[in-house]
Amino acid sequence: MSGAGVCWSDRVDIFGLRLSAIDLDDATAAVENWIAEGTRNFICVTGVHGVMDSRHDETLRNIHNRAGLVTPDGMPLVWVSRLLGKSRTRQVCGCDLLRRLTVVSAQRGYRQFYYGGAEGVAERLREVLTAAYPGLEVAGTICPPFRPLTPEEDETVVAEINAARPDIVWVGLSTPKQEHWMAAHLGRLDAPVMIGVGAAFDFLAGNKRRAPMWMRRAGLEWSFRLAAEPRRLWRRYARIVPAFIVLAAGMLIRGTLARCLGALARVPSRMWSPGVNR
Numbered sequence: 001m002s003g004a005g006v007c008w009s010d011r012v013d014i015f016g017l018r019l020s021a022i023d024l025d026d027a028t029a030a031v032e033n034w035i036a037e038g039t040r041n042f043i044c045v046t047g048v049h050g051v052m053d054s055r056h057d058e059t060l061r062n063i064h065n066r067a068g069l070v071t072p073d074g075m076p077l078v079w080v081s082r083l084l085g086k087s088r089t090r091q092v093c094g095c096d097l098l099r100r101l102t103v104v105s106a107q108r109g110y111r112q113f114y115y116g117g118a119e120g121v122a123e124r125l126r127e128v129l130t131a132a133y134p135g136l137e138v139a140g141t142i143c144p145p146f147r148p149l150t151p152e153e154d155e156t157v158v159a160e161i162n163a164a165r166p167d168i169v170w171v172g173l174s175t176p177k178q179e180h181w182m183a184a185h186l187g188r189l190d191a192p193v194m195i196g197v198g199a200a201f202d203f204l205a206g207n208k209r210r211a212p213m214w215m216r217r218a219g220l221e222w223s224f225r226l227a228a229e230p231r232r233l234w235r236r237y238a239r240i241v242p243a244f245i246v247l248a249a250g251m252l253i254r255g256t257l258a259r260c261l262g263a264l265a266r267v268p269s270r271m272w273s274p275g276v277n278r
Contacts, residue, residue: 011070012086015247016061017054019046019077020069021086027071028100034068034192035110035167041068042182042194045094048076048222050175052240060176063183068193071097075219080248091216094197095204098170101195105168106133113161113191114141116172117201125205139164144173162190169194172201 011018020026027043034041044050044067054061064070071092072078081089105112114122122141130136142157149157161169169191171178178196185194202208210216211224222241226233 010086012081012084012089014051014077014080014084015055015251017046017051018065018070019051019081020071020092021081021089022069022071022092023088023090024092024096024100027069027092027097028104030069031101031168031193031195032104032108037192039192040186040189041192042186043067043069043071043097043196044179044182045071045073045092045097045195045197045200046077046175047072047074048244049236049240050179051077052244053176057176060179063176063179066183074221075217076244076248079219080252083252093216094195094200095210097195098197098200098204101168102129102133102136106136109135109137110167111137111139111165113139113164113166113169114172114201115144115157115161115169116178117143117205119143121201121205121207122172124207125201128205139166158185158188166191167193170201171196172198174198 010021012021013019022030030041031043044064046064050060050064050073054064072081072089073091073093075091078089078091101110102112104110114125116122117125120143122143126138126141130138140160142160144157169189171182171194173181173196175196175198178198182194182196199208203210209228211221215221215224
């Protein structure tokens with residue numbers, strides 16, 4: 001099992017949200033461990049958007065903090081985590097996690113279920129991934145309507161997913177809808193793992209382009225997405241990007257000052273006595 005022996009429960013507090021200080025190997029190992037044990041967990045793949053929304057939404061923040069993992073989807077969160085002392089943190093975005101676990105699932109026989117996306121996207125994703133990874137078992141797909149489901153419709157969804165017996169349920173809804181959906185269905189679905197991956201369905205199905213690798217590594221993926229969908233995203237990024245920079249800088253400055261003051265407090269008092277260096 002990849003990453004065996006690594007403690008994937010290590011977290012760092014960013015504005016009250018407990019982000020997992022992990023890498024892709026750790027996330028893969030956690031999922032395999034949950035499948036082997038038959039436990040039920042969910043994973044929030046969270047970027048700056050999710051962190052900032054959680055500052056003002058206690059319910060959303062609590063959902064993140066109940067999750068088995070909260071992976072850092074975006075380099076800004078990776079940088080902040082490292083500056084707060086979690087040097088092993090690496091980006092774990094939805095696309096990369098879905099692709100990695102698809103490879104592992106094709107090898108080990110883990111069954112997948114794709115829930116979400118626009119009409120036809122989940123089915124297209126199944127076609128693309130089963131063609132690329134022979135042996136991959138996709139137990140089913142559901143594309144729910146954009147409106148809230150009735151209780152009867154939701155019961156039908158739960159029954160269909162449970163009848164398919166998946167090991168991993170991939171949830172391709174937008175944030176925070178997918179986080180609320182996973183929290184509401186924890187304990188109702190028999191699958192060991194639910195993973196909210198947002199737009200990863202569209203990216204891997206070939207409906208949308210991802211930012212080039214250099215932009216992702218530079219923390220500029222948000223600008224690529226903004227250029228691709230300006231009407232939908234400009235208000236979101238205008239609100240969250242400047243606020244995150246200011247708040248993160250303040251948090252890091254306060255942390256640095258606290259460490260300096262702590263170090264000074266540990267200096268023996270005799271070092272400050274008159275004539276100590278005479």
